[in-house]
Amino acid sequence: MTTAVNQSNALVWSTGEGANSVSAGCAGLSEARAAKGIGVIVALFVVSWLPLYTINTMLFFCPDCHVPCHLIEVCIVLSHFNSAWNPALYAWGVRDFRAALRQLVCCNTGNGGDEIA
Numbered sequence: 001m002t003t004a005v006n007q008s009n010a011l012v013w014s015t016g017e018g019a020n021s022v023s024a025g026c027a028g029l030s031e032a033r034a035a036k037g038i039g040v041i042v043a044l045f046v047v048s049w050l051p052l053y054t055i056n057t058m059l060f061f062c063p064d065c066h067v068p069c070h071l072i073e074v075c076i077v078l079s080h081f082n083s084a085w086n087p088a089l090y091a092w093g094v095r096d097f098r099a100a101l102r103q104l105v106c107c108n109t110g111n112g113g114d115e116i117a
Contacts, residue, residue: 037093041086048082051075 052075091097
């Protein structure tokens with residue numbers, strides 16, 4: 001993981017001199033952030049669904065194999081959590097959403113420190 005981050009940082013900062021290098025560096029940085037976000041979403045998808053797919057595939061090819069019911073139930077719940085994590089992850093990627101959430105949680109209304117009436 002650190003190698004990929006180092007390579008993406010090297011790619012971002014290895015742009016040429018001049019006016020176009022600033023915009024190219026910003027675009028590369030934005031692409032690196034997007035790639036990290038997509039990587040997190042894909043990793044959570046795999047963690048959420050792989051156990052259930054593995055059990056279902058095993059039971060398909062080995063109908064006589066025994067899998068405890070509570071393990072299947074935990075895997076089903078884990079797969080359903082993926083539906084809860086995705087909106088949170090997508091929303092967390094939006095800078096305005098993060099600022100509004102911090103403002104809401106910290107009770108910072110932006111009106112000079114007055115408390116909410």
